[in-house]
Amino acid sequence: MAKIKLENVVKSFGAYQVVHGANLEIEDGEFTVFVGPSGCGKSTLLRMIAGLEDISAGTISIGGKVVNDTEPSDRGIAMVFQSYALYPHMTVRRNLSFGLEMNGNPKADTARRVALAANILQINELMGRRPAQLSGGQRQRVAIGRAIVREPQVFLFDEPLSNLDAELRVQMRVEISKLHKQLGTTMIYVTHDQTEAMTLADKIVVLRAGHIEQVGAPLDLYDDPANQFVAGFVGSPKMNFLKAEVVEKTPDGAVVALSSDRNVRFAFQLSAQIGLGATVTLGIRPEHFAPPGGGDADLTVAVEVAEHLGNTSYVHASLAGETVVIEQPENRHGGARRHLTVGVPTSRVFLFDQTGNRLR
Amino acid sequence: MKSKSRSLLVQKIALHMVLTPLAIVWLFPLWMMVVFSTMPDHGIFSPEIVLWPSAEFAANFRNLQADTNFIRAMSISITVAIIYTTLSVMLTSMAGWALARYRFAGRAIVVAIILGTITLPFAVVVIPQFIMVAREFRLANTWIALIVPPLFNSLGVLFMRQAFSMMPGELFDAARVEGVREWRIFLHIALPLARPTMAALAIILFLSSWNNYLWPLLINSRPNMMTAPVALGTLIGLTRVSWGGIMVGAVLLTAPVLVVFVFLQRHFIAGISAGAVK
Amino acid sequence: MLSRNRAAYAFLAPYLLIFVTFWLWPIINSLLISFQNTRVNPWRFSLSANWGRLFGDPAFYNALYNTLIILVIQVPVMIALATVMAVLLDSPLLKARPLYRFAFFAPVVVGEVAYAAVFRLMFSADFGIINKLITSVGLSPVSWFDNANAAMALVIIAITWRWAGYNAIILLAGLQSIPDDVYEAATLDRVSKFQQFLHITLPLLKPIISFCVVLSVIGTMQLFTEPFLITNRGGPGGGTETLGLLLYRQGFTSLNFGYASAIAYTIAGLAVAISLLNLMLGGEKK
Numbered sequence: 001m002a003k004i005k006l007e008n009v010v011k012s013f014g015a016y017q018v019v020h021g022a023n024l025e026i027e028d029g030e031f032t033v034f035v036g037p038s039g040c041g042k043s044t045l046l047r048m049i050a051g052l053e054d055i056s057a058g059t060i061s062i063g064g065k066v067v068n069d070t071e072p073s074d075r076g077i078a079m080v081f082q083s084y085a086l087y088p089h090m091t092v093r094r095n096l097s098f099g100l101e102m103n104g105n106p107k108a109d110t111a112r113r114v115a116l117a118a119n120i121l122q123i124n125e126l127m128g129r130r131p132a133q134l135s136g137g138q139r140q141r142v143a144i145g146r147a148i149v150r151e152p153q154v155f156l157f158d159e160p161l162s163n164l165d166a167e168l169r170v171q172m173r174v175e176i177s178k179l180h181k182q183l184g185t186t187m188i189y190v191t192h193d194q195t196e197a198m199t200l201a202d203k204i205v206v207l208r209a210g211h212i213e214q215v216g217a218p219l220d221l222y223d224d225p226a227n228q229f230v231a232g233f234v235g236s237p238k239m240n241f242l243k244a245e246v247v248e249k250t251p252d253g254a255v256v257a258l259s260s261d262r263n264v265r266f267a268f269q270l271s272a273q274i275g276l277g278a279t280v281t282l283g284i285r286p287e288h289f290a291p292p293g294g295g296d297a298d299l300t301v302a303v304e305v306a307e308h309l310g311n312t313s314y315v316h317a318s319l320a321g322e323t324v325v326i327e328q329p330e331n332r333h334g335g336a337r338r339h340l341t342v343g344v345p346t347s348r349v350f351l352f353d354q355t356g357n358r359l360r
Numbered sequence: 361m362k363s364k365s366r367s368l369l370v371q372k373i374a375l376h377m378v379l380t381p382l383a384i385v386w387l388f389p390l391w392m393m394v395v396f397s398t399m400p401d402h403g404i405f406s407p408e409i410v411l412w413p414s415a416e417f418a419a420n421f422r423n424l425q426a427d428t429n430f431i432r433a434m435s436i437s438i439t440v441a442i443i444y445t446t447l448s449v450m451l452t453s454m455a456g457w458a459l460a461r462y463r464f465a466g467r468a469i470v471v472a473i474i475l476g477t478i479t480l481p482f483a484v485v486v487i488p489q490f491i492m493v494a495r496e497f498r499l500a501n502t503w504i505a506l507i508v509p510p511l512f513n514s515l516g517v518l519f520m521r522q523a524f525s526m527m528p529g530e531l532f533d534a535a536r537v538e539g540v541r542e543w544r545i546f547l548h549i550a551l552p553l554a555r556p557t558m559a560a561l562a563i564i565l566f567l568s569s570w571n572n573y574l575w576p577l578l579i580n581s582r583p584n585m586m587t588a589p590v591a592l593g594t595l596i597g598l599t600r601v602s603w604g605g606i607m608v609g610a611v612l613l614t615a616p617v618l619v620v621f622v623f624l625q626r627h628f629i630a631g632i633s634a635g636a637v638k
Numbered sequence: 639m640l641s642r643n644r645a646a647y648a649f650l651a652p653y654l655l656i657f658v659t660f661w662l663w664p665i666i667n668s669l670l671i672s673f674q675n676t677r678v679n680p681w682r683f684s685l686s687a688n689w690g691r692l693f694g695d696p697a698f699y700n701a702l703y704n705t706l707i708i709l710v711i712q713v714p715v716m717i718a719l720a721t722v723m724a725v726l727l728d729s730p731l732l733k734a735r736p737l738y739r740f741a742f743f744a745p746v747v748v749g750e751v752a753y754a755a756v757f758r759l760m761f762s763a764d765f766g767i768i769n770k771l772i773t774s775v776g777l778s779p780v781s782w783f784d785n786a787n788a789a790m791a792l793v794i795i796a797i798t799w800r801w802a803g804y805n806a807i808i809l810l811a812g813l814q815s816i817p818d819d820v821y822e823a824a825t826l827d828r829v830s831k832f833q834q835f836l837h838i839t840l841p842l843l844k845p846i847i848s849f850c851v852v853l854s855v856i857g858t859m860q861l862f863t864e865p866f867l868i869t870n871r872g873g874p875g876g877g878t879e880t881l882g883l884l885l886y887r888q889g890f891t892s893l894n895f896g897y898a899s900a901i902a903y904t905i906a907g908l909a910v911a912i913s914l915l916n917l918m919l920g921g922e923k924k
Contacts, residue, residue, distance in 0.1 A: 052533050052536065071539070078537060079533070079537045085534035087549055089552045098540070099537075102540045103540075375732060379727075382723070383741035386742055386803070387741045389756050389757065390745070390748070390756075392759075392760055404759065405765040409770045451656065452653060454652065455650050455653035459650070462646030464646045465643075467646075473662065479852065480910070483882060484664075484903060485664035485668060486889070486902065487889050487899050488671060488899075490890070492660075492664070509660045511653075511660070542645035543645065543648075543649075546649065571749035574863070589749050589750070593751045593867060596758060607755065610753075610756055614749065617749075621743070632807045633807055
């Protein structure tokens, strides 16, 4: 059992608090991704779980045991670092065996574990080399191998793919996913890349400025973001946000008009109370626009740039100073258009108040 | 293009015309050291100008050995320099490691005190050091007196601290997660990676010990515990002394470090320039 | 994490013990001793025995004067020479670079005693090679050891020979840390080589020159071996007696530790003051 539980975990450096009372439960065998912009506290949180940072307040338990005062090595964890942190003066083989060796693990068992890890990661032919003689992807494998030989209850990954080029990143992402299926061990993975989070995670933890903003399965976060921050963070390209105003109150909700084009109106059913004239933000994902007439309102925007990806294209357009990105099926015969009209289905529109809380 | 290559040639010639005489002047004392060491005493004090070595080196060496037991003094110097260098590299790299890689209470104060006092001249401590070692501990004319007090040198601490703090911290975190104990992290990961820095430091420390004059002069003045520079220094200024012998001593003091310098120039220069270019 | 801090203290402790015993405590103790009359037994507190005496002691003023003269003449000459060496050694046009480097850097490893002996012999009045060379071109020989001015010049020449290369090494490292593209940009702007040196190299090198000056000031303030061995214990007649030498005579010939400590603190105080002054003047333009 390697269930992980964080209760009111706080981290402060002197007077400066970087994690403000995090509460989180991670199930055994779950692949959890901490995601958020840089400085959100995700790495700090991971390092606290690893035992590399002191916990200022609260408790962390692994497998039902509080580990606040447990040394990193006694927590049953293994960690893969952003810089790989391979020992530059040791061969790959020694990199894998070093930790076990230093802890007096029986030689035969060490050899068995090293061979196993080398097989899993297909790095057998690299065993005699030093880190400097390896490519980025190979280093990454060795770093993961070093974690595997520890046979940990929990794997911790701290932005492990951020030093790789785009192609390798996709490849390693798949391999890490496979590894998780193969080993079935609890894994916690930190990244600032929401694509990595979406593709890898069973459970995503979105962090901002030391607060956990939302915890959930990738698609839940996509479909049902808790607030404007999560809505904007999950999904690529990002969700469009348009300023709007409450122009009419209805018995079960309100009618909202775009600030940039007051003729574009949406009627929402709302449970929350909202005053007439209140400023709100509408959110709609680029992929959720409909053909003209296909939604509840039509929106006409001025095209600035179109990015053609072959199967689809992203139109960057402006609407009275606000930028809108619209996903369109690729149209090879249409030529460049100056204006574009799309339909907006109300069911696809999110509504946020001024502080970013979700209203709908 | 032609005028460009001509002006380059002129520059090149001018450069060598300035540097060559300067280099000759600079090499002259070293050359004369060798020349003197091979000349008989009556040759040194003759009115002729001699710029080429003679053949009396061995005779001069015998004179030197008769004036002072230079072989013993050399062996004391070598032993002291080796032990001092080893101990000092050990102590300063441990301290540098602690100051670079741990956030413990009092670290800032220790660093501040080291930085604040590093530029003080040795003159300011020589009296109390002498009183302490010679009078209170009664350690004059001992190996300990030669080796231990100079270990205070804090340049090495800063030098090693710099090297350790440049290393990526994740390396040591990785080892910690693997359950490697702190002293083993130091021994098996940090030190091997700091080898070039340690080499530079060791060369500088060895040289400073080998050439150290004032402290050994004060503390080990008994002839059987003199270091080579002190032994040679006692001869300078004596009236009835073999100057050829003194020059042999100077050559014997200089030649080993010059050889080290030539072969390990890179480390040596790294050591000297480390303080300035951060 | 506690155990990790314990490890830190364990790593630091051995060095710290030595540092406190042989550096920090002596620094404090030196000040305390300077306020003691150490010519009575037991030592007694006395302000006049050392500090009072210091400011009326002609020997102190003589040593201070000599030290400052050496400082004012030798340090600028040496730093200028070292800068020239460094800049020329850095030139891509230079052939046989290792040879030149050896010539200028070798003195750095030569011990004080060895080079003092050579200089003493080279400059000896009657049979010294220098005077032989001087007379061979028709000039009259210089009595390097009997004339106070000549003796001072000799000390200055000797120190410059020994330390110019050392400073050149530091300056050369500084030069090499200036990126090439700065010079390339200047060349494209039709800035001449000399103007580049004046307006690019020197300003960028200034902090390092400052560092060299500070090191030299500290070294000169406690100058001892050269006047002790080359000019025969500060001769002629105290003409090359420096503060370092006075400290040695008072402390270890007369065994007047209190007075020597007062001199030591004066040396340290002056070194710190001059260094700070230099840093302030150097930092002004930033």
